[in-house]
Amino acid sequence: MVAQITTFAFHGVDARPVTVQVQLVNGGNNAITIVGLPDKAVSEARERVRAALSAVGLGLPVKRITVNLAPADLPKEGSHFDLAIALGLLIEMGAAPADAAAGFAVMGELGLDGSIAPCAGALPAAVAANAMGLGLICPAASGAEAAWAGGDAAILAPKSLIQLVNHLKGTQVLSAPEPGALETPAAIPDLVDVKGQETAKRALEVAAAGGHNLLMVGPPGAGKSMLAARLPGLLPPLSPKEMLEISMVQSLAGLLEGGRLSRARPFRAPHHSASMAAMIGGGVRAKPGEASLAHHGVLFLDELPEFAAPVLDCLRQPLETGDVLIARANFHVRYPARFQLVAAMNPCRCGYGRASGRACGKGPNCEEIYQSRISGPLLDRMDLAIELPAVTPADLAAPALGETTATVAARVAAAREAQYARGRDAQGTGGKDGVTNAALADADLAAVAEPDAEGASLLSRAAETLGLSARAYMRILRVARTLADLEGGGGVRRRHIAEAVSFRRRETTDRVKAGVAQPVENLTDFAPRAP
Numbered sequence: 001m002v003a004q005i006t007t008f009a010f011h012g013v014d015a016r017p018v019t020v021q022v023q024l025v026n027g028g029n030n031a032i033t034i035v036g037l038p039d040k041a042v043s044e045a046r047e048r049v050r051a052a053l054s055a056v057g058l059g060l061p062v063k064r065i066t067v068n069l070a071p072a073d074l075p076k077e078g079s080h081f082d083l084a085i086a087l088g089l090l091i092e093m094g095a096a097p098a099d100a101a102a103g104f105a106v107m108g109e110l111g112l113d114g115s116i117a118p119c120a121g122a123l124p125a126a127v128a129a130n131a132m133g134l135g136l137i138c139p140a141a142s143g144a145e146a147a148w149a150g151g152d153a154a155i156l157a158p159k160s161l162i163q164l165v166n167h168l169k170g171t172q173v174l175s176a177p178e179p180g181a182l183e184t185p186a187a188i189p190d191l192v193d194v195k196g197q198e199t200a201k202r203a204l205e206v207a208a209a210g211g212h213n214l215l216m217v218g219p220p221g222a223g224k225s226m227l228a229a230r231l232p233g234l235l236p237p238l239s240p241k242e243m244l245e246i247s248m249v250q251s252l253a254g255l256l257e258g259g260r261l262s263r264a265r266p267f268r269a270p271h272h273s274a275s276m277a278a279m280i281g282g283g284v285r286a287k288p289g290e291a292s293l294a295h296h297g298v299l300f301l302d303e304l305p306e307f308a309a310p311v312l313d314c315l316r317q318p319l320e321t322g323d324v325l326i327a328r329a330n331f332h333v334r335y336p337a338r339f340q341l342v343a344a345m346n347p348c349r350c351g352y353g354r355a356s357g358r359a360c361g362k363g364p365n366c367e368e369i370y371q372s373r374i375s376g377p378l379l380d381r382m383d384l385a386i387e388l389p390a391v392t393p394a395d396l397a398a399p400a401l402g403e404t405t406a407t408v409a410a411r412v413a414a415a416r417e418a419q420y421a422r423g424r425d426a427q428g429t430g431g432k433d434g435v436t437n438a439a440l441a442d443a444d445l446a447a448v449a450e451p452d453a454e455g456a457s458l459l460s461r462a463a464e465t466l467g468l469s470a471r472a473y474m475r476i477l478r479v480a481r482t483l484a485d486l487e488g489g490g491g492v493r494r495r496h497i498a499e500a501v502s503f504r505r506r507e508t509t510d511r512v513k514a515g516v517a518q519p520v521e522n523l524t525d526f527a528p529r530a531p
Contacts, residue, residue, distance in 0.1 A: 003091040003098075006105040006134065007084040008125045009069075009076050012286075012334040013248045015121065015128035017105075020081065021068040022088030028064025034085075036069030039077045039285070048079075048110045049086045055114035056162045058095055065089070075331055077285050080119040083108035083137065086161060100168040104156070105129040106137045114161040122146040123251035127244075129153060137164065143177030144259025145251060148244075180259025188233035189226075191405040196395035197223050198402070203386045203503060205408050208234035209415040210482030211436030212475075213319065213341040213381060215304070218388030219352045224344035228269075228300045231342060233405040235298075236413050237263040242296045245336060249295055253288050266297030268339075272306035280314050280324045286333045291318050294339035304345040305373040312378055315341065319381045322439065338439060343382070347371070352390075383438065383475045384503040415485035422448055437478045437485070445474065449481035454494040462501045476500045 003022045008015040018036075032046040050060060067085055069076050084106040090096035107125050109117040122142035126149035129136045135154035138146050143157025157177045158164040166172035191201065200216060204227050207214040216224045238246065247261050270278065270290045281289035291299060299315075301307060318324050322338035346352075348367040379385070420434030440448070451459060463473050479500035480492045487496075 001092065003088040005084040005088045005101045006129075006132075007081055007107050008105060008121070008128055009074055010078070010121050010124065010252060011331065013124055013245075013252065013336065014334075015124045016074065017128070017132065018074065018076065018081075019070045020084040020088050020106075021070060022085065022092050023066045023068075024061060024092045025064040025066070028062070030060040030062050030065065032060075032065045032067060034067045034069070036067075036072045037075045038069060038081075039075070041079045041285075042069070042076050042081050045079065045082045045085055045110075048082050048112065049089065051112040052082075052086060052110040052114045052161050053089065055112065056160075056165070058090075058093065060089070061093060078119065078121075079109040079117075080107040080121065082110040083116060083139075083161075083164075086110060087137075087164070090165065096165055096168050101137070104135045104137050104154075105132070108137070108139045108142075110161065116140065116158055116160055116164070118142045120254040121252050123148060123256065124248045126153075126155065127248070140177075142259070144180035145256050146259075147177045147179040148247065148259065148261060177259075180256070180261065183260045183262040183264075185262065185264045188405065189230055191230045191233070191408060192400045192402050194223050194226050194230065194402070195398060195400060196391050197227070197388055200227055200386055200388050201402065201408075203384045204231060205234065205412060206479060206482055206486065206503070207231070207340070207342070207384055208408075209412045209486050210383075210419070210478060211340050211438035212383035212479060212482065213438070214343070215379070215382040215385040216342075216344045216388055217347055217386070218344075219346060219390050222388040222390055224388060225302060228298075228302070228342050228344060230405060231298055231300075232265060232267045234409045234412050235265045236409075236416050238265060238296060246296055249288050249292050249336065253293060255293075266294050266339075267300065268294040268297070269300040269302065272301070272303045274307070274311060276308075276311050276314050279311050280318065280326070280337070281333075281335055282326050286326050286328070288335050289324070291315060291324055291337040291339060292335040295336045297339060299339045299341050301341070301343045304343040305370055309373060309375065313375055316375075316377055316381065340438070341382070345371075345374075347387075380469055380471050381475075383479050386503060411486055414488075415482065418485045418489050419482075437482045440478065440481075442474055445477060445481070449477045449492050451477070451480065451492040451497055452494065455480070455492055455497040458494055458501070459497050462497075466501075466504070468504075472504060476504065479503060 005020040007018050007020055009018045034043055034046065087101055087106055091098055091100055107119060109119045111117050116139040118139045118141035122138050122145045126136045126146035130149050130151040130153045136146055137156045140157045140159040143155060146155050155176055156174050158174055163172065167174045194201065203214060206212060208231060218224055243261060243263060246266060247256060250256050268290045277283045279289050280291050281287055318337040319341060324335045324337045326333040348370045350366060419436055423434035459476065480496040483496040483499055484490055484492050
């Protein structure tokens, strides 16, 4: 007889079913052999399972014990296979009913005392089990997380191996866990606290409304980090579908403490010393990186040129496709990474640049050398690029008179709803989910962002004069569509194109220096006109 238990192997956010087959054959010495491409953590399950069974008063029989993890060609990683192996052994030894695991998938790490320790991935495992029509047996500490999967499937969350055995024998009844609580959003600093920088506030509103990437360049103390910290307060709350996608990534990363979920969009701000594996995921055991943890949220990179060039360039593909593909010799792992990139930098290493009028002690080419650390293709993916001037003492002494976060957030929410409504109309669905202008496919963008005659003429002239790439051309249309949405809808007009072009003036400067674009002496030609 061979006991068979269903569990899961995680590849990206996908939980792939794995059958744990346990067989006892005469002629052995109670050594456990695990086959099926196990990693070190899975192989060490032999000793954890042996000690856990001993802790509940059971010894392994003097037989040859073979554990096969099928399919055998699928790599198995992690310690969550322990409980499935132990349950298979209990069935083979007659210590648990033969149908003990019928209708259930099993996951959990065993302690030497027979306790069941929490493990990452309970939520995606519960979702996968529900899709297969199975319940889930998981650690008690992961029960609140697994309960968020919903559906009619049963969830069992024992604290120890003996609790699970008693439940399966009918001598004890385990109650179903309740879903964890929704976290109360943390207090977000108010936009009204930022003094001066009206152009930057406008760019922040546009970025929030359309999900656009934003680059802020300015001297120290100009308010770049302050503005970035206030962006989460402008973003709308997550839809249930988005919250589930984010929570599955966080579950695999072990970040769902107590099964608590949040309706706030992620805001990740890694240090500039972050490695490539930390940024996009990977390592010996592939885990989600900062790009995936910022899925449906914001990835803020402060001191952008201080990041290693390969780390920055590895973000180019996720910015286009919305996911990360980690390639290994024997398997590929895909994680979602549809994030909004917000970056901040000083104009040069001394911090102020030539525009400040200060003498630079780093040499005449300090600004060019410092900014050359960022590749042109990455800059090309920044929808909005603005320069922040230094805040004057007069700005600091003036009272706070700008708009509050709540006021701007209301306009952002209305603009987002207009975008989602267009997506629902195009798909013929009545769902609440949609895509922002930044994530809209080019074919769909052409249908909703066609400018009027004056706008088309201005855009054509700007593309020729400024040497815009095809990507920059399309991103100007995306920003212009967002500007029209912030006005309450309607078509894309000349003033929207002009303002969208003005947000790429930094790229214009760089291209002029490189000899790609023509110098533009009168930028007012591309300024928005009154309606």
